[in-house]
Amino acid sequence: MSGAVTSGKVYGVGLGPGAADLMSVRADRLVRGARHVAYFRKAGRSGHARRIVEGMLREDVIEIALEYPVTTEIALTDPAYNVALSRFYAGCTRSLRDVLEKGEDVVVLCEGDPFFYGSFMHLHSRLKDHAPVEVVPGITGMAGAWHASGVPITWGDDVLTVAMATLPEAELARRIADTDALVVMKIGRNLGKLRRAVIAAGREHEAWLVEHAAMPAERVTPLAQAEAVAPYFSILLIHGQGRRP
Structure with a gap:
């Protein structure tokens, strides 16, 4: 200093x-x-x-x-x-x-x-x-989210990507398609755009939305069943499926 x-x-x-x-x-x-x-x-x-x-x-x-x-x-x-x-x-x-x-x-x-x-x-x-x-x-909030999902976020050599839902839709879709495991933050009003990007990447049925992780109102929902607008404290997850013994 x-x-x-x-x-x-x-x-x-x-x-x-x-x-x-x-x-x-x-x-x-x-x-x-x-x-x-x-x-x-x-x-x-x-x-x-x-x-x-x-x-x-x-x-x-x-x-x-x-x-x-x-x-x-x-x-x-x-x-x-x-x-x-x-x-x-x-x-x-x-x-x-x-x-x-x-x-x-x-x-x-x-x-x-x-x-x-x-x-x-x-x-x-x-x-x-x-x-x-x-x-x-x-x-981190994302660690709270994947523990709330009850499933490990990465296995073996999985690559984990952390992205912001504020990114342009095409960039989101590219990063979602290119990674093994995914965390998306800052969702809120961007949920519609994020949902379209996940679908474009062909991964809608792998995606989960975790709301209020580690809080009393904690909720884990498949993205396909999520509402149109996500609360501020929301994180999207796609779990890796990598190498295991």
Whole structure:
């Protein structure tokens, strides 16, 4: 680390896929002991990360809610989306540095794993040259999903592909056709496009939709029987069928 200006430390803490008892011992200890706890949420919502730790925070905790300016209101391909998010993460960084420069530590709650398609990565890149940052790994949402399906995701030499449903339909179809095992995230309103891509790849009857993995509303459904719109916490799986003894 170069140019450090603070003695406070940032902890990006992975909370796992949704159940508090799937957190690591280290994550549990940090969450329960934190004076300053930050988390991302949509304006007007409590935030999934915050819900996971309900009842775990100390009585004198100072909460820092980082509220996204946009979620689905602007298309990902619109340049205004990146502008809005860049300004948002810059503001979040300033808020955390205000705390860090007083010598206080901050725990940032992260759904799943902090370094796997998480918002914390954008804070990490902005803070790592100004303060000590420690990342605590967490069980990913996709791991929660394939365990919910009750079937191993890979065997032997299977190649696993992780794709976003926000990709163009033709690109999705190509990647689905080219892999042994598949995880698709960020589904939501993209379910129709994803379904067409799976059919184009000839793999509709291998595909499963897992909703709310490791949460009370957990549901596993063949893609062919899934509804038209998927909840935010949805992951599509195609299990590998590779080499076995």
